[in-house]
Amino acid sequence: MSKDSTGHGRRNLVILGFGALTIAVISTAVSLQIYRATGDIYLDRSRPGYISEGEKHNEKDDYKDIFSEEGAITAEVVDDYLKKLDGIIEQIDNASGDFSLDAISDDTLGIATEGESIEELGEE
Amino acid sequence: MRKTVAILAVIIALAPVNSVSAKTISEEQKGVISANCSSIKFRLQKVQKDGPKSRVHLGAQYEALSTGLMMNLNLRLVKNDLANADIASQQSDFAAEREQFKQNFISYSQGLDDLLNIDCRAEPQKFYDKLEKVREKRGMINESISRINKIIKTHRESIVQLKEDLGE
Numbered sequence: 001m002s003k004d005s006t007g008h009g010r011r012n013l014v015i016l017g018f019g020a021l022t023i024a025v026i027s028t029a030v031s032l033q034i035y036r037a038t039g040d041i042y043l044d045r046s047r048p049g050y051i052s053e054g055e056k057h058n059e060k061d062d063y064k065d066i067f068s069e070e071g072a073i074t075a076e077v078v079d080d081y082l083k084k085l086d087g088i089i090e091q092i093d094n095a096s097g098d099f100s101l102d103a104i105s106d107d108t109l110g111i112a113t114e115g116e117s118i119e120e121l122g123e124e
Numbered sequence: 125m126r127k128t129v130a131i132l133a134v135i136i137a138l139a140p141v142n143s144v145s146a147k148t149i150s151e152e153q154k155g156v157i158s159a160n161c162s163s164i165k166f167r168l169q170k171v172q173k174d175g176p177k178s179r180v181h182l183g184a185q186y187e188a189l190s191t192g193l194m195m196n197l198n199l200r201l202v203k204n205d206l207a208n209a210d211i212a213s214q215q216s217d218f219a220a221e222r223e224q225f226k227q228n229f230i231s232y233s234q235g236l237d238d239l240l241n242i243d244c245r246a247e248p249q250k251f252y253d254k255l256e257k258v259r260e261k262r263g264m265i266n267e268s269i270s271r272i273n274k275i276i277k278t279h280r281e282s283i284v285q286l287k288e289d290l291g292e
Contacts (some may be wrong), residue, residue, distance in 0.1 A: 039230030045180060066192030069199035073206055075291040082283050085193055089276060091185045096273060098178035099265045103171050104258065109164050111252075113152045 149252050157248035164244060172236050179229050182269070186222050189276070194218060208286065214279045221275060225268040232261035 035041050067081055106112040149157075157164065194215040201207050235258040244251035 036234075039227075039234065042176070042230050042233035043179075043226065045176075063188045063190075063192035066188060067196045067200075069196040069203070071200065073200060073204045073290065075287050078283060078287040078290060081193065081197060082280070082287065085189070085280060085283060088185050088189050088193070089280070092182065092189075092273070092276065095178060095182045095185070096269050098174070098182070099262055099269065101259055101262060101266070103174075104168065104255070104262060109167050109255075110160050111153060111157055111164065113150065113156055 147252070147256060149249060153252075154248040157251060158245050161244040165240060168236065168240060172233075172240065175229070175233065175236070183222075183226075186218075186225075186272070190215070190218055190222065194279070208282070210282050211279065211286070214275055214282065218272065218275050218279070221268060221272050225265065225272060228261065228264045228268050232258065232265055235261045 041047065066084055071077065102108060194211070198207075198212050198215055201211065235254070239251070239254045239258050242251045242254055
């Protein structure tokens with residue numbers, strides 16, 4: 001094999017390596033951008049550090065067995081449904097205030113000043 | 125040309141509407157934001173970390189209610205020739221509002237991410253403007269939760285009524 005063809009081969013290998021690397025970087029960047037833009041990043045529970053393993057295990061994943069779709073409908077059955085419904089309502093009520101605005105108010109963030117003066121623009 | 129003028133007219137007409145929500149903060153407050161930038165961001169990061177936990181917890185309860193209860197009850201009612209239009213529509217209203225809750229959460233999370241990327245030490249006014257937008261989006265999540273709670277309340281009333289009807 002001549003020196004010239006060996007040099008060409010090495011150069012082609014380097015071009016191939018950089019080409020592959022460039023494509024990988026671009027496709028990863030595009031994928032991450034899509035992942036963020038669609039909002040999946042904020043819903044993905046498998047994202048590392050998003051939710052701890054312990055919290056994942058506390059979740060009830062099998063919802064189908066709570067109330068059977070088979071069987072008669074009697075006052076007793078509906079009463080049983082009502083009890084299960086009340087249990088879930090209690091859980092929801094307990095968590096319903098988790099997105100209160102207090103968590104990011106001026107006072108909580110330490111932004112409020114004495115005699116805070118915020119002028120509304122465009123109201124005049 | 126006419127099209128360009130029309131577009132410009134629309135932009136000008138909408139401009140004051142946008143500025144209504146803009147707030148300017150006092151120099152004192154700008155100073156407070158710049159001076160406490162690190163601690164403000166630390167608190168916001170805590171809020172950012174707690175958000176997904178709350179969403180997942182609420183989402184799990186919503187899923188249990190929707191899939192485990194509402195859907196199965198509707199199927200059971202149909203199988204017993206007792207289909208109830210109110211209870212069926214509550215299930216679809218609930219599903220639609222859950223989707224809205226999810227979209228509001230995504231929008232809020234994106235806003236919070238953007239907020240944390242602003243240098244509050246150098247740009248306190250820009251930071252505060254973005255904070256106001258994030259508050260608005262968090263408020264929309266709260267509104268979604270309220271609407272979902274209202275649907276659940278109506279659903280419960282329908283179930284109590286159904287129980288009374290069956291007991292007679």
